[in-house]
Structure formats: C-alpha cells, structure tokens
Amino acid sequence: MSKETGGRVPLTRRQALEAGAAVAILGRVQPGAAQTTAGVPTMTVSFTVNGRPETLTVDTRTTLLDALREHLDVTGPKKGCDHGQCGACTVLLDGKRINACLSLAVMHEGQSVTTIEGLAQGDQLHPMQAAFVHHDGYQCGYCTPGQIVSAVGMLGEHKAGWPSYVTDDLATGPTLSEAEIRERMSGNLCRCSAYPNIVDAIREVAGGAS
Amino acid sequence: MRTFTYERAASPQAAAQAVAGTPGAKFIAGGTNLLDLMKLEVETPTHLVDVNRLTLADVADTPEGGLRIGALVRNSALAAHPRVRRDYAVLSRALLAGASGQLRNKATTAGNLLQRTRCLYFYDTSKPCNKRAPGSGCSALQGFNRMHAVLGTSEDCIAAHPSDMAVAMRALDATVETVRPDGTERAIPIGAFYRLPGNTPNVETALASGEMITAVTLPPPPPGRQVYRKVRDRASYAFALVSVAAVVQAVGGKIRSAKLAFGGVGAQPWRVPAAEAALQGATADPAAFDAAADAVLAGGRGYGHNDFKLPLARRTLAAVLAGTTRA
Numbered sequence: 001m002s003k004e005t006g007g008r009v010p011l012t013r014r015q016a017l018e019a020g021a022a023v024a025i026l027g028r029v030q031p032g033a034a035q036t037t038a039g040v041p042t043m044t045v046s047f048t049v050n051g052r053p054e055t056l057t058v059d060t061r062t063t064l065l066d067a068l069r070e071h072l073d074v075t076g077p078k079k080g081c082d083h084g085q086c087g088a089c090t091v092l093l094d095g096k097r098i099n100a101c102l103s104l105a106v107m108h109e110g111q112s113v114t115t116i117e118g119l120a121q122g123d124q125l126h127p128m129q130a131a132f133v134h135h136d137g138y139q140c141g142y143c144t145p146g147q148i149v150s151a152v153g154m155l156g157e158h159k160a161g162w163p164s165y166v167t168d169d170l171a172t173g174p175t176l177s178e179a180e181i182r183e184r185m186s187g188n189l190c191r192c193s194a195y196p197n198i199v200d201a202i203r204e205v206a207g208g209a210s
Numbered sequence: 211m212r213t214f215t216y217e218r219a220a221s222p223q224a225a226a227q228a229v230a231g232t233p234g235a236k237f238i239a240g241g242t243n244l245l246d247l248m249k250l251e252v253e254t255p256t257h258l259v260d261v262n263r264l265t266l267a268d269v270a271d272t273p274e275g276g277l278r279i280g281a282l283v284r285n286s287a288l289a290a291h292p293r294v295r296r297d298y299a300v301l302s303r304a305l306l307a308g309a310s311g312q313l314r315n316k317a318t319t320a321g322n323l324l325q326r327t328r329c330l331y332f333y334d335t336s337k338p339c340n341k342r343a344p345g346s347g348c349s350a351l352q353g354f355n356r357m358h359a360v361l362g363t364s365e366d367c368i369a370a371h372p373s374d375m376a377v378a379m380r381a382l383d384a385t386v387e388t389v390r391p392d393g394t395e396r397a398i399p400i401g402a403f404y405r406l407p408g409n410t411p412n413v414e415t416a417l418a419s420g421e422m423i424t425a426v427t428l429p430p431p432p433p434g435r436q437v438y439r440k441v442r443d444r445a446s447y448a449f450a451l452v453s454v455a456a457v458v459q460a461v462g463g464k465i466r467s468a469k470l471a472f473g474g475v476g477a478q479p480w481r482v483p484a485a486e487a488a489l490q491g492a493t494a495d496p497a498a499f500d501a502a503a504d505a506v507l508a509g510g511r512g513y514g515h516n517d518f519k520l521p522l523a524r525r526t527l528a529a530v531l532a533g534t535t536r537a
Contacts, residue, residue: 041215060216060258063245083246084313096286096315102242103316106216107260154311162290165306165446170295186446187310 047108049074050118058105065089067105068115076116076145080189087188090146090153091115097153099187116145119152128152131201139192147188151202154184158206176206212254219261222389222424228259230391230420237261237422239282240316242309243325251335252326252342266424269293275430278387281320281423285375286311288319297431300455303438304378310447320423323376323386323403324415327369328449330354340366341411356515357449360523361507362477367411368513370474371404372449377473378438379426380481381455387425390418397427404478432469434459435534440473441526450474452523458534465489465498465535472506475523482506494535499528 037059046055049072056071065082068074068091077100080088084102091100092114100113119126125133128148138144158180161173166183174180181202182195190198219225229235234256238244247253266280269291277293288294289305309317331337331349338347350358350368359370384400398416405413417423437456442448453473459466468489472480485505492498503524510520 040213043216060214061211082249084242084310087310087312090312093315097312098316099242099312102245102313104216104238104241104245104258107238107241107262109218150312153315157286157290157311160290162286163295163302163306165303167306170299170302183446184311187312 043106045106045109047110048112050114056105060104060106062105063101064091064103064105064108064113065100068100068113074115074117078142078145080143086143087150088143088146090150090188092149092153095156097150114149116149119148126152127205128201131204132198135197135201135204137198137201138194143188143190147190147198150185150188151205155206158184176203178203211248212251214256214258216258216260218263219259222264222266222422223391223393225259225261225264226389226391226420226422229422232257235259239318239321240284242313242317243321247326250333252333261422272427277428279319279426279428281318281425283319284315285309285317285319285322286314289314298382298428298436300381300436300438300457301375301378304374304455307438307440307453308374319426322373323423323426325373328372329358329369332369341369344410344412351513354515355513358513358516359475359477360510360512360516360519361475361480362406364407364409364411366409367407367477369407369411369477371476371478373479374438374440374450374453374473376400377453377471377479378455380479381457381469381471382428382432385427386423387427388417388421389424391420395424401481407477432457434467437530437534439526439530441522452519452526454526454530456530456534458531460494460535463494463535463537465492465494470506470527472523475519494531496528499531500524502531503527
C-alpha cells in the first residue's frame with residue numbers, strides 16, 4: 001500500500017494478505033488455482049461444497065482441506081495442526097463432522113461437504129453463528145469456524161441419540177449438560193481458552209435439547 | 211508427503227489383489243491414522259487402494275446370538291448402535307473413550323484394529339526405530355518412555371498399542387474375519403491377531419500381504435457387568451496410560467467369572483487367562499484383586515519414565531473389580 005492511496009483501503013485483511021503474498025511470490029494474484037507439479041499422479045474428483053457442484057483435478061496427495069482452501073478458495077476451514085488434533089479444519093461430510101485435514105480430496109467423489117460458509121442463509125446467520133457472536137465465543141477467532149461447524153455436527157449427533165463418554169446411561173439419550181458439551185467438543189481446541197463462552201453459546205442453541 | 215497413485219476397489223477380493231499385487235500399496239479406509247503418518251513420511255505407500263465404497267458397513271446379529279460388525283462401520287456408529295449399547299456396553303464405552311467426535315466419525319472398525327503406535331520415536335523419522343526402520347535400534351529404551359508398554363516388550367521395541375476399541379474386543383473374545391487375494395476367507399481369534407514385537411516389531415499382526423479385514427464378530431454377550439475404565443492425562447481426547455475392559459459376574463460377594471483386558475500397558479491389547487482363573491470362585495476382596503493383579507503383571511517391567519504404570523494398573527484393576535462386584 002503506497003502513501004498515495006491516502007485514506008481508507010477497500011481491502012479485507014484476507015485480500016490484503018493474499019495480494020501481498022501472491023505479489024511477493026508469483027508476481028500476480030491467482031485465487032482458486034493451486035498448481036499441480038508435472039509428473040505427479042493427479043485425479044479428477046467431483047463433490048458438492050455448500051450445495052455447489054465442484055469438479056477438480058488434483059495431485060492425489062491433496063487433502064480435502066487443501067482442496068477447499070487452495071483450489072476452491074473456501075477458506076473458512078482453517079489449517080491449525082494439519083494432523084487431526086485441533087479441529088480448526090472441521091467440516092460436515094454428508095452431514096457428519098470430520099477433520100478435513102485427515103482426508104484426501106479424491107476419497108470424496110459424489111459426496112457433500114458443508115463448511116462454515118454454508119451455514120448461513122444469505123445474510124441470516126445460522127443460530128450457532130449468532131450464539132457465538134452473542135456469547136463472545138472466541139478471542140482471536142482462528143478456531144471459530146471449526147468450533148461452530150463441529151457444534152452443529154455435534155447437535156445432530158445428540159439429536160440422533162448418540163451417547164458420549166460421560167453419558168451415565170447408554171440406553172437413553174442424555175440431556176446436553178455442560179459436561180456433555182465439553183466432552184463432545186473435546187476435538188476442538190481454543191488456544192485463547194474461550195471455552196466458557198463457547199459452552200454458553202452451544203447451550204443456548206441446544207436449548208432444552210434432551 | 212510422497213507421491214502415490216490411487217484407485218477405488220470394486221470388491222474386497224479385488225482390493226486384496228490390488229494391495230498384494232502392487233509393491234508399496236496400502237489399503238485406505240478412514241485414513242485418520244495413515245494420512246497422519248504419510249504427512250510425516252513415517253508411512254510412504256506408493257499406491258492407495260480406497261476401500262470406502264465396499265459394502266462392509268453393516269452391523270448384523272449372528273445366528274448364534276452374537277454380532278457381526280463390518281470392517282467399515284465407523285467408530286461413532288458402532289458406539290451408538292443400539293445392540294452394542296445394550297449387550298456390549300464395554301465396547302461402546304471403549305469407543306467413546308477414544309479420539310474425538312470428528313475422528314470417530316471417520317475411523318473404521320478395521321482401521322482402529324490396525325492403527326499404529328503413538329511412540330514419539332516411531333513418529334520422529336530423524337531417530338532410530340526398529341518398528342519403522344528395522345535394525346536401526348530403539349530410541350525409547352533409554353529415551354522419554356512415559357507412554358510406553360510394560361508388558362510384552364522386547365529389547366527391540368517397547369511401544370504400547372494405542373487402541374481402546376481393541377481392548378474391549380479382546381475382553382469380548384472377538385474374531386477378526388479376513389479375505390485373502392485368492393478369495394479364501396479366514397477367521398482369526400483376536401488373541402492370535404496381534405504379534406508381540408520380539409525382534410521383528412515391524413510385524414504387528416497375523417495378516418499376510420494383501421489380506422484384508424472384512425468384519426469383526428462378537429460371540430453372544432457374556433453375563434455380568436461390563437466396564438471400561440480409562441486413566442489418562444486429560445479428561446478427554448488422550449491416549450490411555452492404563453485402561454481396563456472388564457466383564458465381571460459376581461453373586462453374593464463371590465466372583466463367578468471375569469474377563470479382563472488391558473490397554474496402555476501392553477505391546478498389544480493385554481489379557482491373562484491365569485488372572486481370570488484365579489478370580490473364578492474367589493471372594494471379591496482386596497486380596498483376590500491383588501492376586502489377580504500379580505498374575506496380570508507377571509513378567510512386566512518398567513523402563514524408567516513408565517515405571518508408574520505397574521502400580522497404576524494394579525490400582526485401576528482393583529477399582530474396577532470393586533465396582534463390578536459390589537452388590
């Protein structure tokens with residue numbers, strides 16, 4: 001950014017970072033077009049992302065997370081540990097939450113992926129997004145897309161009657177107590193430790209869920 | 211990650227043939243462990259055979275009153291299955307004690323059985339490890355071995371088996387069903403499925419090249435109370451320091467039968483028939499629990515940082531037996 005531009009720069013932080021990095025490395029901005037290297041095995045795969053059909057030809061090594069972020073410019077799912085330990089990359093695969101970093105894009109032919117970008121209805125936030133805002137369920141925000149998608153998937157699992165490690169009676173679906181929420185969300189880490197507010201947000205959406 | 215080619219298998223036998231006939235090939239199902247290791251180049255397959263499309267994801271009652279669990283049944287689906295929750299609670303509890311919600315949705319029954327150790331030195335390709343690079347040595351023997359095994363170890367490897375699910379299946383006398391490249395099938399009792407490290411810690415199971423797990427069968431539910439007790443560093447999402455899977459029947463303070471398997475302590479899911487025989491007919495008291503622990507831990511040894519596992523296993527077993535034999 002030069003001095004001449006003066007006042008406000010109409011760029012988001014992401015756009016500014018992307019532009020800076022791309023100019024530094026490539027000399028041009030080329031979103032959504034990560035390159036494959038000549039001579040390495042590639043495959044074409046089709047799946048839907050947030051309801052939109054996508055077809056990609058990728059290096060077979062491409063994880064679902066990298067396909068989303070580097071090929072489709074769907075950057076809501078975050079790369080934290082890249083080893084399934086932090087949950088920042090959580091997406092819904094055919095409605096069930098998984099770590100997008102521990103899956104290959106080519107394994108998902110014909111499947112449906114939902115990311116944080118796919119939860120809102122237009123300008124209407126998903127109730128879980130609204131609850132995270134209301135309860136201040138984040139500090140730096142890096143883990144937040146994964147937390148919210150994981151929480152949505154977790155409520156679906158609870159609604160289906162799935163027990164958890166802290167469920168007393170395996171025969172009956174438990175009430176979503178704080179202990180249940182904390183156990184069921186243990187795959188999502190927050191280094192800012194916003195856990196109390198995250199739990200409050202999820203409890204609000206879960207409401208009287210039992 | 212090293213490059214690899216990829217195919218989707220059309221049938222279990224075709225999958226077995228593809229892996230047996232392609233040097234460097236591996237099956238991939240959930241991929242949560244394999245991809246983790248491939249990123250670190252601990253695993254370097256040159257070809258992946260994706261078995262996820264095979265119809266091996268059913269859970270069905272067997273004519274004998276047991277349960278047949280397809281190889282591709284996800285850990286979360288198995289833990290939530292009504293029959294497992296009702297008749298094999300120890301298995302449901304063990305599954306729920308492992309990993310996270312996201313991982314359990316992806317991880318499969320067969321993949322869980324075949325997961326690799328989390329030994330730090332197995333993961334660190336800059337260090338010697340006989341399991342990863344046979345003949346290179348064991349870094350854990352003199353290293354940071356707090357998480358390592360105290361039973362079934364050798365001078366070449368002291369890695370602990372990481373699974374919770376397999377510990378419950380060991381207590382339940384599960385059988386592993388496989389198909390081989392020539393189409394023949396076999397059933398391997400879980401007690402014969404894992405191999406002790408000895409001087410070949412790179413060989414972990416009885417599976418031959420290309421042999422693929424198709425299902426795990428459980429006999430009819432055993433009588434008694436079922437418990438899975440896991441002791442770990444965090445309340446959730448951590449590997450076991452010690453775990454105990456128990457099915458115990460007691461009447462009037464006397465133990466009729468006990469099936470006990472241990473996780474976190476062994477080179478494989480650990481079970482000692484002599485300990486169970488010692489408990490049969492015994493009065494459920496601390497002396498009996500201690501005698502059982504003596505039998506379980508016979509031949510065990512610590513390697514420094516993990517010395518605590520021997521007394522911890524003894525106390526955990528005593529707590530489990532006290533809980534399951536209480537009136």
